[in-house]
Amino acid sequence: MGTVDSLKPKTLQQEWIAVCSGDDVQGRQLAQSMVQGVELVVWRDDAGVVNAWENRCPHRGVRLSMGIHRGDHIQCQYHGWKYRSCDGACIYIPASPADIPPATIRARTLPCTERYGLVWVNLSDAVAPMEWPQLEGDFVVALKALPVGADVETVKRQFEQYRFVPSHRLDAGADKCRMEVTFTGAMSLAATADDRECLERVTFFFQPVRTNKTIVHAVLSGKQPLNVCRSLYEHHLDAMKAVRADVTRAAQSDLATEIETTDWDTIRFFEKRRLGAPVDPYSNPLPALRMKVARKWTSARDVAGVELAPCAGDLPSFSAGAHIDLHLPHGMIRQYSMVNAPAERERLVLGVKLEADSRGGSRYIHQTLAEGDEITVTFPPNKFALVADARNALLIAGGIGITPILAMAQELASQAKPFTLHYFARGEDFVAFPERLASVAGNTALHLALSPDATLQALRELLTPPSADTCVYVCGPGPLLQACRKLAHEAGWPPSQIRFEYFSNDTVSRHGQAFTLELARQKRTFAVPPQKTIVQVLREHGLDLIETSCEQGVCGTCVTHVVEGEPDHRDVYLSDDEKCSGHKLLACVSRAKSTKLVLDL
């Protein structure tokens, strides 16, 4: 019998803790686990990647293990917020379907891996690869884990007494073999034959749940294939329960029977961990591009066609459905989708509708912008892209929504992929880009001058019944999208097969005019351009002076005192009085109406 080492100082191996078996995370299970009072949700995505997260939704703290595993993300049961695999970033907030969730909202993740039939998490900061040399290359099977109502050291000591019969000798009713105990952070017992050849090994991994509870994971391994059968499992189950009974007798404690309150442990643990830089799932690494208006023409009755060419260099690549931010004078920034066909990569082609209640953007483009004018363009990521492996596409466009849809149609046509395009317009002279439409005429149906009821009927016919191999793309004004959403739901389309692009004029624009920001105490000055916030500019200069949380102007965490200047309030947190007084603003969204803003920083 080997001697048991006293507990070695922590080795990196010991930082990897087994929390469940591979079976526990099969079939879209969300497994709950706990390590030293820290609550985790453990799951495996459909691609096979295991995740271990703090079991708490960043929104209102509901346990994520109560949610729904949707393949590549978890959906919280409370408000349906979705968090994707690997980095835990929030990718969708159903209450605001048109908005990108802020990068600060993400589930807190821990390193997690799957080996030897078990899933492991690492609670430390220094993460070394996990490997148990004794198990490498062997045939391995995970036995049933057993919770024991005692602290981990007591449990380990008791499990030294474990004895078992190797699997292929079970039927013969053989005596249990000699045991070799080795302690390498876990506990390994090898059943050896008389000639000291290792027949089979049971390795125990101890998961410290709380000070009065430990879960014992066990893995059976051997150089030969194991005789896996019900009696094998029952043998070890009985043997482990016998050891547990000894522990319980010795420790005189019971398993915790009530739901353990873990508020303090879980939250304090994750608060101490460095969160790391917020992960922006839609991060935009492309720099702004200076462009020139190469051509401008009337494409339809209220639509101007605009072609932009880069002043220098090439255009970055973009996919069908993508849009750009056009930076207009007076700090206005407007989004427009590209109509480009796949081969058109020298210039951007846009369609701009003159909005009746335009705040100035479309009016400027229609009336003032001229060929030869220069303009700055930035490239946000494309959220409205074609799904790669959909077999059929149904494209629905209303009004100026034709722009990204037409780009998609041209793309699909060039790849000879089947699609149909349905374009709803107010009349013949409202049809934009007729020459481009001609190139996809064979797949296009025009619906002109339809009444709302007739439009609804036409949409109903298009969307009923749903088709398993078709992806639907809809772009247009709000009522069209609402109608399609409702009809698609009624017809039973799975939400993943319908993509919407909002063309809304009244989403809150984060942009405004440029201004000078002065920090009164730091005695530094910065230029804040229209498309950046105060917080962003400060961070870019390495000044993390303002704490933020929601970064949407909701929660008030970033409230900052104003020494001089007139704030341009963009938040929904400050009261009317507070806003009027002008003494504070929320730096994550608000800006300045004056040319200079001095903050008490």
Place this chain on the structure above:
Amino acid sequence: MIKLYDYELSGNCYKLRLFMNLLGLPYERVPVEFYPSKEHKSREFLRINPLGQLPVLVDDGLVLRDAQAILVYLASQYDDTCRWYPTNEPRKLGVVNMWLSFADGITSSASAARLHDMLFYPFDIDACRERAHELFAILDEHLWLVERDGGQWICGGDTPTIADIANFPYVMLAEDGGISRSDYRAINRWLDRTRALPGFIVMPGIFPIE
């Protein structure tokens, strides 16, 4: 038309609502207000069930109380496949009945804990929870071994029986009574499989798995 005397928040009544939905059996619900008016103890209802308990099923003159007995009747009468309650296979039938009785133990422990926590019933809550954990550990181990044999349901095999229906609600609602299911992973897998059955319906406190 089958009539079910029923209370929305009762797990025992839900067993029958669930089962009849899985069978596609139409029925009429007669609400009996368990709380706050204790309608199940009223003189009118005691005439229907002198034990003053829900659920009660009435079908073509037959009046039955006790959720497990009603499940037996409905399966025998209406399940042509004879798989929910295999009357033609004595060994399987014995196993199903064994686990129907087990469901009574779940009711007297996990359901009692739920009544204590939600509606202040004066039960010994520690004893209820301890007993529930004992039963859950047994069920979890049993289901784990069933899975090693390739089975998916309490009585083994790849089709559910009424034993699964009888045990499902109060196991699923365990947390309503302060009983955590986090250690019982085989039970949690079985709960997910049950929620994925075609025709599955929820009750308040149970969410769909979609």
Place this chain on the structure above:
Amino acid sequence: MIEDKTVLDEWYALAEPRQISAGQIFETRLLGQRVELGRNADGTYLARAGEVALLPPVERFGMVWGTLGQAPKPFFHFPEFDEPDRTICNPGSFGVSVSGLRLIENFLDMGHFPFVHAGYLGEEPFTEVEPYQVRIDHERDEVVATECRFYQPRAAASAGKGDDVQYIYRAVKPFAAILLKTCPLAKDRFDALALFVQPVSEDECVAHTMMAYIDATSRPSDLRIFQQTIFAQDRPILQNQVPRRLPLDHQLEIPARVDATSVLYRRWLRDKGVTYGTYR
């Protein structure tokens, strides 16, 4: 004793009048203390916590209210309760293992309707919460949210079909709130639903509810079971919030723009100095 004077000096719903009869003791817990309620022969109430006599409980809005404080603040207004054409209904009291403040915040929230109350108060894909107004009513010291609306497949026991419903929310006390929602049977009026939370301890409470509905067609038991259903759908969510106590800052829990009511509710609590039931 309790340090949070704001919370101490309030009336709390403890029981229904019918639960307290002369000559019997009704036991409950409030703010961590065991409280015994009784009734005199003349119908008035008495209460004590251990040996200490408490202020005599009062009946209001269909419930018996008690306090551990010496100078409880005045009651809020609940005019719908006294309107003669309304059905007054008490769907019962339920225990919940979470801070009562979380119950109030949940009561004020619409975003969870399509997920927690699917098929009743909301349904996918109608998940969008449109902008609404929320402010503090300084005269009454309440948080008030108006111009709230949501599509509901089954808004009430009396609703025959899905419809858009308007809501007005009032957080009238840290542990009490009232909502008004479009009455399906009389579109120009509002059904009123009140939630009176009894804080048993910092992370346990009892939810008492009172309905003042315009509904001459449904049986009161239908109204009650509808409300019990909604509540039983919320309860597992509430009991699975971590921490059980309500955080008042926004480091731990991050709101979205549509959470303006909850943000203002937490801010209001902070400004009032409420600590009982908060995570700190």
